[in-house]
Amino acid sequence: MRASQIPVAIAVNDVDNSTATEVKGMMLPVTRVRMTARGASDTVAEFRAWAESLPEMMRAMPIVLDAAHHTACSSLLEVAREHGLSVLGVADGKLAPTASAAGLAVLSEEMLMAGRAGGARRPAPEPEAAPAPAEAVPAPEHPPATGGSAARVVHAQVRSGQQVYADGADLVVLGTVSPGAEVIADGHIHIYGSLRGRAIAGARGDTRARIFCRRxxxxxxxxxxxxxxxxxxxxxxxxxxxxxxxxxxxxxxxxID
Known part of the structure; x- marks a missing residue:
């Protein structure tokens, strides 16, 4: 699954001028979900399994669908409706032929890549910082939000397009979370490198969960x-x-000083 952004247009009533509407561009963060199965039924099953694994708070996030095999968009939309997912469109590719009949937009790779780059005004990412020593961030002030479950530890950088989820546990990332990456935990999140992507703590509603990061x-x-x-x-x-x-x-x- 890849986090991305796509440009959208908004129409706004303008009562002070003779022109009825004004169109403005903006960047909308979305998550790109790519199914890698090599058959239509397997693609639907793969999407269903992913949807069922989502924490409740993630279901409201808009998504763009992508697949490695020709699959009817109507079948994927049925799964999306069952799980309360908001599908904005599909990536240009195997899903494009049936997108129009399902009422979905087809987004070119250029649009998706431009969105991930944040547009021409966004500066290029700085070189990834080396992982910081563990003592750089203090322990949380509250008891572990996971009831003592072992934390999931990620020793490497979480790269753009990757998602890491600590189910029923805290999440510890020793490297950097890159732009376009997502880290999710039911408990606390500790990031000893830079946080440049998305971090979602307390994914199942634990209000004690916190996020700690070095940068x-x-x-x-x-x-x-x-x-x-x-x-x-x-x-x-x-x-x-x-x-x-x-x-x-x-x-x-x-x-944190």
């Missing part, structure tokens, strides 16, 4: 279903060691 440059952070995107985050925290937690219905952010 804070995220696309999105969420705790127990409450999220903020990069554009809304305090600029003075960017590049610093930060912890994120939920206080009532609002996310809180603090530098």
């Amino acid at each position: 804070f440059e995220p696309e999105l952070v969420a705790c127990a279903g409450v999220y903020d995107v990069a554009e809304k985050l305090r600029p003075e925290l960017r590049g610093k060691a930060v912890q994120v937690w939920l206080d009532g219905e609002d996310l809180q952010f603090a530098a």
